[in-house]
Amino acid sequence: xxxxxxxxxxxxxxxxxxxxxxxxxxxxxxxxxxxxxxxxxxxxxxxxxxxxxxxxxxxxxxxxxxxxxxxxxxxxxxxxxxxxxxxxxxxxxxxxxxxxxxxxxxxxxxxxxxxxxxxxxxxxxxxxxxxxxxxxxxxxxxxxxxxxxxxxxxxxxxxxxxxxxxxxxxxxxxxxxxxxxxxxxxxxxxxxxxxxxxxxxxxxxxxxxxxxxxxxxxxxxxxxxxxxxxxxxxxxxxxxxxxxxxxxxxxxxxxxxxxxxxxxxxxxxxxxxxxxxxxxxxxxxxxxxxxxxxxxxxxxxxxxxxxxxxxxxxxxxxxxxxxxxxxxxxxxxxxxxxxxxxxxxxxxxxxxxxxxxxxxxxxxxxxxxxxxxxxxxxxxxxxxxxxxxxxxxxxxxxxxxxxxxxxxxxxxxxxxxxxxxx
Amino acid sequence: xxxxxxxxxxxxxxxxxxxxxxxxxxxxxxxxxxxxxxxxxxxxxxxxxxxxxxxxxxxxxxxxxxxxxxxxxxxxxxxxxxxxxxxxxxxxxxxxxxxxxxxxxxxxxxxxxxxxxxxxxxxxxxxxxxxxxxxxxxxxxxxxxxxxxxxxxxxxxxxxxxxxxxxxxxxxxxxxxxxxxxxxxxxxxxxxxxxxxxxxxxxxxxxxxxxxxxxxxxxxxxxxxxxxxxxxxxxxxxxxxxxxxxxxxxxxxxxxxxxxxxxxxxxxxxxxxxxxxxxxxxxxxxxxxxxxxxxxxxxxxxxxxxxxxxxxxxxxx
Numbered sequence: 001x002x003x004x005x006x007x008x009x010x011x012x013x014x015x016x017x018x019x020x021x022x023x024x025x026x027x028x029x030x031x032x033x034x035x036x037x038x039x040x041x042x043x044x045x046x047x048x049x050x051x052x053x054x055x056x057x058x059x060x061x062x063x064x065x066x067x068x069x070x071x072x073x074x075x076x077x078x079x080x081x082x083x084x085x086x087x088x089x090x091x092x093x094x095x096x097x098x099x100x101x102x103x104x105x106x107x108x109x110x111x112x113x114x115x116x117x118x119x120x121x122x123x124x125x126x127x128x129x130x131x132x133x134x135x136x137x138x139x140x141x142x143x144x145x146x147x148x149x150x151x152x153x154x155x156x157x158x159x160x161x162x163x164x165x166x167x168x169x170x171x172x173x174x175x176x177x178x179x180x181x182x183x184x185x186x187x188x189x190x191x192x193x194x195x196x197x198x199x200x201x202x203x204x205x206x207x208x209x210x211x212x213x214x215x216x217x218x219x220x221x222x223x224x225x226x227x228x229x230x231x232x233x234x235x236x237x238x239x240x241x242x243x244x245x246x247x248x249x250x251x252x253x254x255x256x257x258x259x260x261x262x263x264x265x266x267x268x269x270x271x272x273x274x275x276x277x278x279x280x281x282x283x284x285x286x287x288x289x290x291x292x293x294x295x296x297x298x299x300x301x302x303x304x305x306x307x308x309x310x311x312x313x314x315x316x317x318x319x320x321x322x323x324x325x326x327x328x329x330x331x332x333x334x335x336x337x338x339x340x341x342x343x344x345x346x347x348x349x350x351x352x353x354x355x356x357x358x359x360x361x362x363x364x365x366x367x368x369x370x371x372x373x374x375x376x377x378x379x380x381x382x383x384x385x386x387x388x389x390x391x392x393x394x395x396x397x398x399x400x401x402x403x404x405x406x407x408x409x410x411x412x413x414x415x416x417x418x419x420x421x422x
Numbered sequence: 423x424x425x426x427x428x429x430x431x432x433x434x435x436x437x438x439x440x441x442x443x444x445x446x447x448x449x450x451x452x453x454x455x456x457x458x459x460x461x462x463x464x465x466x467x468x469x470x471x472x473x474x475x476x477x478x479x480x481x482x483x484x485x486x487x488x489x490x491x492x493x494x495x496x497x498x499x500x501x502x503x504x505x506x507x508x509x510x511x512x513x514x515x516x517x518x519x520x521x522x523x524x525x526x527x528x529x530x531x532x533x534x535x536x537x538x539x540x541x542x543x544x545x546x547x548x549x550x551x552x553x554x555x556x557x558x559x560x561x562x563x564x565x566x567x568x569x570x571x572x573x574x575x576x577x578x579x580x581x582x583x584x585x586x587x588x589x590x591x592x593x594x595x596x597x598x599x600x601x602x603x604x605x606x607x608x609x610x611x612x613x614x615x616x617x618x619x620x621x622x623x624x625x626x627x628x629x630x631x632x633x634x635x636x637x638x639x640x641x642x643x644x645x646x647x648x649x650x651x652x653x654x655x656x657x658x659x660x661x662x663x664x665x666x667x668x669x670x671x672x673x674x675x676x677x678x679x680x681x682x683x684x685x686x687x688x689x690x691x692x693x694x695x696x697x698x699x700x701x702x703x704x705x706x707x708x709x710x711x712x713x714x715x716x717x718x719x720x721x722x723x724x725x726x727x728x729x730x731x732x733x734x735x736x737x738x739x
Contacts, residue, residue: 073704076491102492190599191685247576249688250599255577386706396689400601 534620559618567682620665627661
C-alpha cells in the first residue's frame with residue numbers, strides 16, 4: 001500500500017512536471033527593454049498580453065543597467081558585449097540609422113505588407129523609419145513636440161480669450177501677458193529645450209520637406225530658410241517674450257514648467273507631452289480645465305499642419321533568433337488590444353487602431369493631431385550627436401545675441417560641423 | 423668625517439631580502455627564494471594589470487581608431503590627435519581647464535592652509551571649525567552640487583535672495599547662466615568641497631613641528647605672528663605640497679560638480695578637458711577621438727604628478 005501511494009505521488013509529480021512542459025512555450029522572443037517607470041510597466045503588460053494571445057511564445061524581457069536619461073550607452077554596451085535579442089525599443093532615429101548602416105537591423109517591408117500595418121500607421125509615420133528605401137521600425141508611442149502649454153486662468157487674467165494660433169497674434173499676446181504681470185514665454189535653455197523653439201519655428205517657416213533635407217544635410221545650415229527661422233525667433237525676442245539671456249541659459253525645462261504651469265508666473269512654454277503627466281500628477285491640475293495646449297502658431301500658412309513629434313519604435317535585430325515572433329509582437333502592439341494597453345498608461349500611439357475616448361482631453365487632442373498632421377521627428381534627435389551638441393550651443397549663442405552677425409556666425413559653424421560629421 | 427659617515431649609514435633601513443629584485447629579473451640572475459617575492463606581488467600585479475594597465479593600453483590603442491562603438495573600427499593613424507589639437511572646442515576646454523585647475527587648487531589650498539595656521543595657534547579652540555570644514559570634504563560632490571544649485575539658482579536661489587534682502591538687488595545675477603560668471607560659480611562650489619583636505623594635511627604638518635621649537639621661540643620673546651611666519655609656515659610646507667598635489671589631481675578629473683551645476687555650459691564656459699572627454703566618448707560616441715583626449719588628460723595628470731613622485735622616490739632612497 002505504501003508502495004502504491006509512493007508510486008502515485010511520483011506519477012503526479014511527473015505528470016505535473018512533464019505534462020506542463022508539453023504545454024509550455026516552445027519559442028522564445030527576447031526584448032531589450034531599457035525603459036523605466038510606468039513605460040517599462042506598459043511594455044511588460046504588452047508582453048503579458050502577447051503571451052496570452054500566443055502561448056507558444058515565451059517573452060524574455062532584458063533590462064540593461066544603464067537606463068535613465070540616455071540609454072544609448074547601455075544599448076551600445078550590450079551590442080558590443082554580444083548580447084542577443086530579437087527586438088529593441090528605440091527612440092533615436094540617428095542611432096537607428098547608425099545600426100542600419102552597420103547591418104544590425106532587419107528590414108520590415110515584408111512584414112509590413114503581410115500584416116497590413118499601413119492600416120495602423122500612416123505613411124509619414126512609416127517614413128520616419130525609412131532608410132535607403134527600406135523600413136526598419138514601427139512606431140507605437142508618440143508625443144507632440146509642438147505644444148505651447150499654458151494655464152487657462154493665466155490667459156483669462158491677461159484678457160486672452162483664445163490663445164492665438166497665428167504668429168503675429170502670438171507675438172501680440174505678449175503685451176497683454178506683460179501688462180497682467182506675467183512673463184510671456186519661459187524658455188529653459190540650460191541644456192536642450194531651446195532647440196524645441198528653433199525646430200518648431202523652422203517647421204512653420206520652411207515645412208517638413210526642408211527640415212528633412214536639413215536633417216540629412218541635403219540642405220545647408222547657411223540656406224535662407226534657416227536664417228529666416230532665426231529672424232522669426234528674433235522677432236519673438238524683440239517682442240519682449242522672455243527673461244534675459246542669462247536667466248534662460250541657467251533655467252532647466254523643469255523650472256520653466258514650474259513657472260508656467262505650477263506657479264502661473266509665465267504665459268507659455270514649449271515642450272513635449274511628458275509635461276502633461278507632470279502637470280496632472282505633480283501639480284494636481286485638471287487637464288483641459290486648469291491647463292491646455294495649442295499647436296505652435298502658424299508662420300507660413302503653407303506649413304500650418306507641420307508638427308514636431310517624438311516617439312518610440314520597435315526594431316528587429318538582423319541576428320534575431322526569432323524574427324517571426326518579433327513581427328507578431330509588433331503586430332500585436334499596433335492592434336486594438338495593444339493600443340488599449342498603451343492608452344491605459346496614458347500614452348498616445350500613432351496607431352489608427354487606438355480608441356481616443358479612453359484618453360484625457362489633452363492626450364486625446366494630441367493623439368488626434370498625431371494622425372492628421374504632417375509629422376516630422378524632432379530635429380535634435382535626427383542629427384548626429386556631435387552636430388546636435390553644436391546645435392544646442394549655437395542656439396544658446398543666438399539667445400545671448402540675436403544679431404545678424406551671430407546668425408551668420410552660427411549658421412556657418414553649424415554648416416562646418418555638418419560637413420565634418422556627415 | 424668618519425664619524426659622520428658612520429652615523430649616516432647607521433640610520434639607513436636594513437636592506438630588504440628582495441632589494442634589487444628588478445635588476446636580478448632583468449639580468450636573469452634570480453636567487454633561489456625570489457619566487458616568494460613574485461608570489462606576494464602577484465595579486466597586486468594581477469589587479470593592476472586588469473584594472474589599470476589593460477584599460478590604459480586599450481585606450482591608447484582606441485585613440486588611433488575611427489570608431490563609434492557600433493561601426494567597424496577603422497585605423498585613423500594620428501588623425502584623432504591632429505584633429506584634437508586643431509579643434510577650437512578643445513582649445514576652449516584647455517583654457518577652461520587651466521583656469522579651473524589653478525583656481526580650484528590655489529583657492530582651496532590657500533583657505534585650507536590659512537585655517538590650519540590659525541588652528542596651529544589654538545588647536546583645541548578651533549577643533550569644531552576644523553571638523554565643520556573637513557566635513558564638507560566628506561559630502562559627495564553630487565550632493566554638494568545639488569545644494570549649490572539651490573544657492574546659485576537665479577529666481578529662488580539663496581545667494582540672490584540674500585542680496586535682495588540686504589538691498590543689493592542690482593548685484594543679483596543668474597550666476598550659472600552668465601558665461602562670464604558660470605565658471606566662478608562652479609569653482610566656488612568645488613572649493614567649498616575641497617578646502618577640507620588642505621586643512622587636514624597642513625594641520626597635520628603643523629602638529630608634527632616639535633613643541634620644543636615653538637616653546638623656545640616663545641621663550642625668546644617671539645610674537646604669535648612671528649611664530650606663524652617663521653616657524654609654522656615654512657615647516658608646514660610638506661603638508662602644503664601634498665595638498666597642492668592632491669587638489670591639482672582632483673580638480674583635473676572633476677566631473678560631478680560641473681555636470682550638475684552647468685553640464686559644461688553655458689556656451690561651453692565650464693567645459694573642462696575632463697568634461698570634453700565625457701562629451702566626445704559617452705554623448706557623441708566618438709570612441710577614438712574621446713580616447714585621444716583621454717590620453718592628453720592623462721599626460722597632463724602625469725606631468726603634474728611627476729615632480730612629487732620623483733621627490734618622494736628620492737626621499738625614499
